[in-house]
Amino acid sequence: MTFFKMLKYKHKHGEPNLIIQQEEKAILLAVDRALNSTTNSQIIGRNGEIPLIQFLNRYLPPTLKAASGHFITPSGNLSPQIDIMILDSRYPLLSQNTDGSVLAMLHSLIECVEVKTNLTSKDVKKSWSDSVSLTKLASEIDGYGGSLFGAIGTKVLAYRCAPRLGGIQNAFERFGKPFESSLDIIIIRYPEKDQPLKYETGGELHFEPIFDTEDSEKIGVADEFVPILSQSFTPLSDFYYRLVQLCYYTLDARNFSFGDIGEHFMQYMSWSTIPMKTL
Template identity: 45%
Template structure:
């Protein structure tokens, strides 16, 4: 029942991105216009306790993150700042997912994203310690609207640049020229059953993580489903009460004159 709906949403997003690319050669304009249709889609469909925004997050130590295309936040947290262009400043405690957007994914884009993520992830380490459950920490993802290079080329680049043990991120692609109306998801799957994979070729096994590449008939629906599932698992594992959120808020606003 929902498949035709999400297929139409995919078409609308891709059409909007293609229109932006046709109307401007400015990479910043294209980039911003690439974020907006997905932000609109997400905020139309996300449940009330989740919100999609664009901008920066701030750590309790007042370190500001790089510019992030899309941040999925726990909407129970208030914003720290709102700009005229629609971008925001949010508390790091509220962040559930970090999404980098690319219009046409290249190997250069993938490598650059891996570098950005490797610098962004450590900003959360003082909040969620390394020995805590992996579900506490935000999920990182690269979403591309189109893939114009060969699928195998981007697989090789993902294998080379994604470190599943320390800097894991998924790659979702809405449209591949090779697959036409299908999408692709690249992911490293952890496996404790090492002996089963000891004979697997090295090009799909890295640090005891198995490289997977899924062909997706409804990539936007799959992306949305995974986002909801991961976000709810994260909220559940963090288990923050409204009292906790209030204390976090006061921690970030320690420069105010409010008495505590």
């Protein structure tokens, strides 16, 4: 009889996730290759978006999917182009183009992700403005606006940032509007001068809600938001983990049944163009 030694693999908290670390390096390589081969911003942008979409669709559970494109509200309002939408895959798409971009129902939208190759303070200001606009557009559906579970979340994933980290942090706090929308910024690689001696790290900027009130009418409504800057060995791993977790919390808060989804589907489009006639 042959006995096999059982191996145990478990990623330890506070250490690099070696699997996602390799994914991170591969995505950064694709972005750097594009930066060194062209000055066309659209090509550079797509070479930042596509590897991230491919990564997400490899690792996301089947209940979620990632795609670029637009969403449409039940009243017919069309969103701006969104780099990456995280969608509830139980909903059918309204359209899919040959380049993979889609038209999705607002009901199916969970998170919006903006991709930046080299984040600037000016980008931070615009991202907050865009986040507030998307939140207002999403508010057409009750519970989809705001910053609580069930609402649309917005994120910026930047591969690097142009100024020192302090400049990005100041812009995040200065232009932040956490009472109007939710926006997190993930930076895969901090500037070289902001790195520890032995490691390449990145991290996240986030407003943490503080709940001090005991007023029953304000349960679940934050009294204040505290800005937080974190540092991580593998920020892509943290981004993925928190994204999945938040998406499931959002789906749980919405609590849509398949019957609800069928009803939502009928709100967006009339699926016949010729009225039925008796022959």
